[in-house]
Amino acid sequence: MRTKYKQWAVDYLDEHPELVVRDLDLSDDFFKKPISIEIGPGKGEFILGKANANPDINFLAVEKNRTVAGQMSKILVESGVKNVRVCPLDFSKVCEVFSKEFFENIYLNFVDPWPKKKHAKRRLTFITFLNKYYEMLKSGGRIYFKSDNDILYEFTLEELAKTKFIVEENLLDYKFDEANDVMTGYETKFRGLGQPIHRIVVRK
Numbered sequence: 001m002r003t004k005y006k007q008w009a010v011d012y013l014d015e016h017p018e019l020v021v022r023d024l025d026l027s028d029d030f031f032k033k034p035i036s037i038e039i040g041p042g043k044g045e046f047i048l049g050k051a052n053a054n055p056d057i058n059f060l061a062v063e064k065n066r067t068v069a070g071q072m073s074k075i076l077v078e079s080g081v082k083n084v085r086v087c088p089l090d091f092s093k094v095c096e097v098f099s100k101e102f103f104e105n106i107y108l109n110f111v112d113p114w115p116k117k118k119h120a121k122r123r124l125t126f127i128t129f130l131n132k133y134y135e136m137l138k139s140g141g142r143i144y145f146k147s148d149n150d151i152l153y154e155f156t157l158e159e160l161a162k163t164k165f166i167v168e169e170n171l172l173d174y175k176f177d178e179a180n181d182v183m184t185g186y187e188t189k190f191r192g193l194g195q196p197i198h199r200i201v202v203r204k
């Protein structure tokens, strides 16, 4: 879905340097605590819920759409949550910054399916991304993937089979696990339409 450019949201990013990080200075105290990352968080419903439920973990939200990142930032600031930072950049442009064994977990929720085969390399579960995630994750760390999209789901399983990840969960019709999971914005919409949600959990 296309988001209309909103100047206020883009300005909001500049106005909140305490939340928004562009240069990803990993020597900052924020990055010294255990940290998890969500790539493509949208308006941040999921990461806000996760951060509130896990105050001892810090969360990094990498969202490439600046309008969406600004909208998320406003929601996060108004919530008062302290253990989240927003990076308003494309993950593929910043991923080299992260050292090996950096993250506890990686969350990929309803990431863009790029349905045309010629765009497969852009999918966030393309093999080069999966290999990068393997490197970035601590031993025992997990990727949590949810999607409504059949093509992306099948593709992700095929790509995972080329890696050393261990598949712990693979559900075509994932019933929401309220005690341990948080519903994302897209998930709420798709569940409302009665669409099955696919979920894959893998461990390093």
Ligand SMILES: C[S@@+](CC[C@H](N)C(=O)[O-])C[C@H]1O[C@@H](n2cnc3c(N)ncnc32)[C@H](O)[C@@H]1O
Pocket (backbone or CB within 6 Å): 001, 039, 040, 041, 042, 043, 062, 063, 064, 065, 068, 089, 090, 091, 092, 109, 110, 111, 112, 184, 185, 186, 187
């Ligand atoms: C379909 S939306 C899903 C939003 C949210 N995760 C949810 O489930 O409600 C996908 C989001 O991922 C972002 N995105 C896509 N590719 C990205 C990338 N390479 N780096 C950072 N964000 C990305 C898009 O801008 C968009 O906001």
